[in-house]
Amino acid sequence: MSDHGSQEVENTHERVLDAHLDRYAQRTAGMTASEVRALFAVANRPEVVSLAGGMPNLAALPLDSLADEISRLIVEEGQQALQYGSAHGVPRLREQICEVMQLEGISAHADDVMVTVGSQMALDMVTRIFCDPGDVVLAEGPSYVGALGSFSAYQAEVVHVAMDDEGLNPDGLREAISKVRSAGKNIKFLYTIPNFHNPAGITLAVHRRAEILEICRHHGILVLEDNPYGLLGFDGQTYPALRSQDPDNVVYLGSFSKVFASGLRVGWVLAPHAVREKLVLAAESATLCPPTLNQMIVSRYLETHDWKGQIKTYQEQYRQRRDAMLGALEQHMPPGCDWTRPDGGFMVWMTAPEGVDTKAMLPRAVTQRVAYASGTGFYADGLGSRQMRLSFCYPTPERIQEGVRRLANTITDELDLVRTFGSVPQRPVSGPDAPSVDTA
Amino acid sequence: MSDHGSQEVENTHERVLDAHLDRYAQRTAGMTASEVRALFAVANRPEVVSLAGGMPNLAALPLDSLADEISRLIVEEGQQALQYGSAHGVPRLREQICEVMQLEGISAHADDVMVTVGSQMALDMVTRIFCDPGDVVLAEGPSYVGALGSFSAYQAEVVHVAMDDEGLNPDGLREAISKVRSAGKNIKFLYTIPNFHNPAGITLAVHRRAEILEICRHHGILVLEDNPYGLLGFDGQTYPALRSQDPDNVVYLGSFSKVFASGLRVGWVLAPHAVREKLVLAAESATLCPPTLNQMIVSRYLETHDWKGQIKTYQEQYRQRRDAMLGALEQHMPPGCDWTRPDGGFMVWMTAPEGVDTKAMLPRAVTQRVAYASGTGFYADGLGSRQMRLSFCYPTPERIQEGVRRLANTITDELDLVRTFGSVPQRPVSGPDAPSVDTA
Incomplete structure (x- = not known):
C-alpha cells in the first residue's frame, strides 16, 4: 500500500471515530x-x-490549621464564600496581592489587579484581548509550555528569542523584532519569565532589565511578565520585577500556586487600568468569576498564617x-x-x-x-x-x-x-x- | 461643536486613557x-x-456540617485537594456527575464528562473548539446573556430562533436554518436551554424535543444543551434531557451552581468522546485544571449529605x-x-x-x-x-x-x-x- 493510501485509510478511520471532524474551528488544528x-x-x-x-x-503545608481556618470561613462567611462574586475578584484579596507584589518592588493599586483561575487563565485572557490570528508573540526559547498552548489557541505565532546564562539576550531581542517586522508581521507582546525561568532555570540579569524594557518601549511592544517563582529564590533573594520599572508597558502575572497551594487555582494579573477593564470583560465570558471560596481561603491564609515563614x-x-x-x-x-x-x-x-x-x-x-x-x-x-x-x-x-x-x-x-x-x-x-x- | 467634532474629542480622550488602544485583538470590539x-x-x-x-x-445550605466536611477533607486528603489535578477533572466526581444526570434520563460514561469552572467555562470551551469568526450559532430569542458573551468573544454570529409558550419553535428553527444557509453562512450549533429557560422562564414542550433533535440531525447541526435549572422544577418534575435522546449529536452542559453552591464554580460538559478529547486540550490552555479542592468538596457533599433533600x-x-x-x-x-x-x-x-x-x-x-x-x-x-x-x-x-x-x-x-x-x-x-x- 502506498503512503498516500495509508494516509487515506487513516483519515477515514479518524472520521469514523469523530463524526464532528468537519465542524471544528481552525484553531483546533494546533490542539494536539x-x-x-x-x-x-x-x-x-x-x-x-x-x-x-x-x-x-x-x-510542608500546615493542614490542620488550614482545615480550622477554612472551617471558620464557611461558618462565618459561608453565604458569601459559596456565592457568585465579580469577575474582577474579591476586593480584600486584591489589596493583599498588592502587598505580596511589594516584596518584588511593585507599587500597584488593587483596582488594577484581576484575580484569575491560576495564572494560566491570566495568560489566556491576555492573549484573548491582544492576539488576532497571525499576530506574533516574542518569547524566550525555550518557553513555558502552557503559555505556548495559550498562544496557539488564539492562533498567534511564537517567535523565540535566544537566551544565554544571563537570560533573554537584548541583541537577540532587537534582531527578532527587526526580522519579524521586515516580514510585515505584527508583534503583540514579549512574553518573558525573568526569574528562575521555566524550563530554563535561568534568571534575567538585573543589569539587563532596564535595557529589555527600553527596547520594548522603543519599539512599541508590550511586555508580559510571568513571575510564578519570583519569591522562591534559594537564598531568599528577590529581583526587581520588570513591572516595578515600567508600570505603563508591563502586564504582570502572579500566582499562589507555588508559594501556597496550586489546587486552589488562584492567580492574578496586574495591568494598566484600561487593559484591566478589557480583561474583566473577557473573564466574564470565560468563567463569570473565579471561585469566591478559593479567594477567601487565600485571603484568610495571608491574614492568619505566617505566609512569609x-x-x-x-x-x-x-x-x-x-x-x-x-x-x-x-x-x-x-x-x-x-x-x-x-x-x-x-x-x-x-x-x-x-x-x-x-x-x-x-x-x-x-x-x-x-x-x-x-x-x-x-x-x-x-x-x-x-x-x-x-x-x-x-x-x-x-x-x-x-x-x-x-x-x-x-x-x-x-x-x-x-x-x-x-x-x-x-x-x-x-x-x-x-x-x-x-x-x- | 458638531457631532463629528465631539466624536473626535472622544476618541482622542480614549486614546489618552488607553495607550494600548491600537493593540487589541479584533474580538475586543464586541467586548463592551x-x-x-x-x-x-x-x-x-x-x-x-x-x-x-x-x-x-x-x-438553606447547612453551613455547619459543610464546614465540618470540608475540614475533614483538608485533614484527610489535603495533599491531593490542594495540588494540581488533570484538566479532565477528578475521576470520582465525574462518576457522581453521571449519577446526577441519570435523574434526567441521561446514560453516560464518566470518561465523556469534563469538569469546568462553572458551566460558563464549558460554554467558552465548546465555542472555542467549534467557532471560527463569522460562524453562526442558533439560539433562542431571548437567550442567556453569558452565552451571548462567549459567542461574541469568538466572533461567532448569533441568529435567534423564535420561542412561543412551548419553547423553541420547530418551524422557526427550520426557517432560521434555511435563511442562514441561503446566505452562505456556516451554522456550528444550536444553543438551547430547554428547561426553565433563562431569561424566558419557558420549558420546551416534551412533544417538541424529538422534532427539534430530528431537525438538527437532518441538517447536520450539533445541539448544545444548557441545563443549569433542570432539577429545579417546582413540583419535583423533570423533563427528559435532549442528550438522553441523541447522545451522538448533543453536547450537554450541567452545573452545581443552582443545586448546590455557585461560589465553588463547578460545572461540567458531557460530549461525544472525540469532542471531549478536544475540550480537554482546550481546557489545559485555558486554566490547566479546575480547582481540585472545589471538585473534592462537591464529591464529598454528594457522598455525605442529603443532596436530593x-x-x-x-x-x-x-x-x-x-x-x-x-x-x-x-x-x-x-x-x-x-x-x-x-x-x-x-x-x-x-x-x-x-x-x-x-x-x-x-x-x-x-x-x-x-x-x-x-x-x-x-x-x-x-x-x-x-x-x-x-x-x-x-x-x-x-x-x-x-x-x-x-x-x-x-x-x-x-x-x-x-x-x-x-x-x-x-x-x-x-x-x-x-x-x-x-x-x-
Whole structure:
C-alpha cells in the first residue's frame, strides 16, 4: 500500500471515530495531544522517578490549621464564600496581592489587579484581548509550555528569542523584532519569565532589565511578565520585577500556586487600568468569576498564617532538592552533558551530547524507571531535540539522586548506540489517553 | 461643536486613557461594558429591591456540617485537594456527575464528562473548539446573556430562533436554518436551554424535543444543551434531557451552581468522546485544571449529605418566590403587561405595554427603588426593548412583592408620560465601573 493510501485509510478511520471532524474551528488544528501522554501513564507509576512534572511539593503545608481556618470561613462567611462574586475578584484579596507584589518592588493599586483561575487563565485572557490570528508573540526559547498552548489557541505565532546564562539576550531581542517586522508581521507582546525561568532555570540579569524594557518601549511592544517563582529564590533573594520599572508597558502575572497551594487555582494579573477593564470583560465570558471560596481561603491564609515563614520553608525545601539534583548531575552524567544551575524555582535545563534525541530516548528512559520532559515541547519551532527539562520540585532528594543516576545510565547507553549505529533506532510513541505531560 | 467634532474629542480622550488602544485583538470590539453597569452600583444598595440578578439563594445550605466536611477533607486528603489535578477533572466526581444526570434520563460514561469552572467555562470551551469568526450559532430569542458573551468573544454570529409558550419553535428553527444557509453562512450549533429557560422562564414542550433533535440531525447541526435549572422544577418534575435522546449529536452542559453552591464554580460538559478529547486540550490552555479542592468538596457533599433533600428544599423555596412574584404581578401590573409563568427555575420574562422602552425606563425604576434586567441584553440583534427579566431567585417573597409593586408604579408613570408626550424623554446612562448587570 502506498503512503498516500495509508494516509487515506487513516483519515477515514479518524472520521469514523469523530463524526464532528468537519465542524471544528481552525484553531483546533494546533490542539494536539502530547505525543508522550501515553508514556506518562507509565511514568506516573510509583517505581518511576518522575523529573517531568511541575507539581509543587506541599508536604510542608500546615493542614490542620488550614482545615480550622477554612472551617471558620464557611461558618462565618459561608453565604458569601459559596456565592457568585465579580469577575474582577474579591476586593480584600486584591489589596493583599498588592502587598505580596511589594516584596518584588511593585507599587500597584488593587483596582488594577484581576484575580484569575491560576495564572494560566491570566495568560489566556491576555492573549484573548491582544492576539488576532497571525499576530506574533516574542518569547524566550525555550518557553513555558502552557503559555505556548495559550498562544496557539488564539492562533498567534511564537517567535523565540535566544537566551544565554544571563537570560533573554537584548541583541537577540532587537534582531527578532527587526526580522519579524521586515516580514510585515505584527508583534503583540514579549512574553518573558525573568526569574528562575521555566524550563530554563535561568534568571534575567538585573543589569539587563532596564535595557529589555527600553527596547520594548522603543519599539512599541508590550511586555508580559510571568513571575510564578519570583519569591522562591534559594537564598531568599528577590529581583526587581520588570513591572516595578515600567508600570505603563508591563502586564504582570502572579500566582499562589507555588508559594501556597496550586489546587486552589488562584492567580492574578496586574495591568494598566484600561487593559484591566478589557480583561474583566473577557473573564466574564470565560468563567463569570473565579471561585469566591478559593479567594477567601487565600485571603484568610495571608491574614492568619505566617505566609512569609511558609515561603522560607519552601525556599529551603527546594534548595535542598536543587542541591541534590546538581550534585547527582555532577557525579553521574557522562561527558558532553551540560545543564543550568538555577538559584531559585523548580527546574534544571539540560543539554545532552550530540547525537541524542531526547524525545526518542524518553521511552527507553521510562524503561529505566526515570522520566523527564523532552525539550521540543518548550519550543514552537521544533528546536530542543537535544534538551530536556529536569524538575526537582516534587520528588525527595534521595529519589532525585536515584532518578539522575538512572538518567545518566540511559544517556550513556544511548551514546553507545549512537557510536555503534551512527544514530539511534526509533520507535513511534502512541497509546491511550493519559495525564498531561506537564502540570504548570 | 458638531457631532463629528465631539466624536473626535472622544476618541482622542480614549486614546489618552488607553495607550494600548491600537493593540487589541479584533474580538475586543464586541467586548463592551454593559451600559447599565453604573446603574447597578446604585441598584445594589439595600433599599433597592433587585429583580435583576441571577444569584441563587443559599440561605438553606447547612453551613455547619459543610464546614465540618470540608475540614475533614483538608485533614484527610489535603495533599491531593490542594495540588494540581488533570484538566479532565477528578475521576470520582465525574462518576457522581453521571449519577446526577441519570435523574434526567441521561446514560453516560464518566470518561465523556469534563469538569469546568462553572458551566460558563464549558460554554467558552465548546465555542472555542467549534467557532471560527463569522460562524453562526442558533439560539433562542431571548437567550442567556453569558452565552451571548462567549459567542461574541469568538466572533461567532448569533441568529435567534423564535420561542412561543412551548419553547423553541420547530418551524422557526427550520426557517432560521434555511435563511442562514441561503446566505452562505456556516451554522456550528444550536444553543438551547430547554428547561426553565433563562431569561424566558419557558420549558420546551416534551412533544417538541424529538422534532427539534430530528431537525438538527437532518441538517447536520450539533445541539448544545444548557441545563443549569433542570432539577429545579417546582413540583419535583423533570423533563427528559435532549442528550438522553441523541447522545451522538448533543453536547450537554450541567452545573452545581443552582443545586448546590455557585461560589465553588463547578460545572461540567458531557460530549461525544472525540469532542471531549478536544475540550480537554482546550481546557489545559485555558486554566490547566479546575480547582481540585472545589471538585473534592462537591464529591464529598454528594457522598455525605442529603443532596436530593437539599434540592427539594431549593425547589420549595423557589416555588414560594415564584408564587410571590406571579401573585404580585397579577395584583399590581397595569393592563397591557404580559409575562411568562415558569414551573421551575429562577426567572419571569415580562413584556411591557407598547411605548415603554425598558432600558430607558431603568434609571427611573431604580429611583423608585426597584431594578430589573432590561430585555435588549438577551438578544444579539437589538430586540427586547419592551421586555425585561424579573428574577425571583434571591430576594424574600415579601421583598419580591414590594419590588413588583414599585415596578408596577414605575410602568404606570411611564405610560402616563407616553400618553402625555407621545414618547418618553430619555437620558443617557453612564458612570463609573460597577458590578456586572447579571451574574449567571
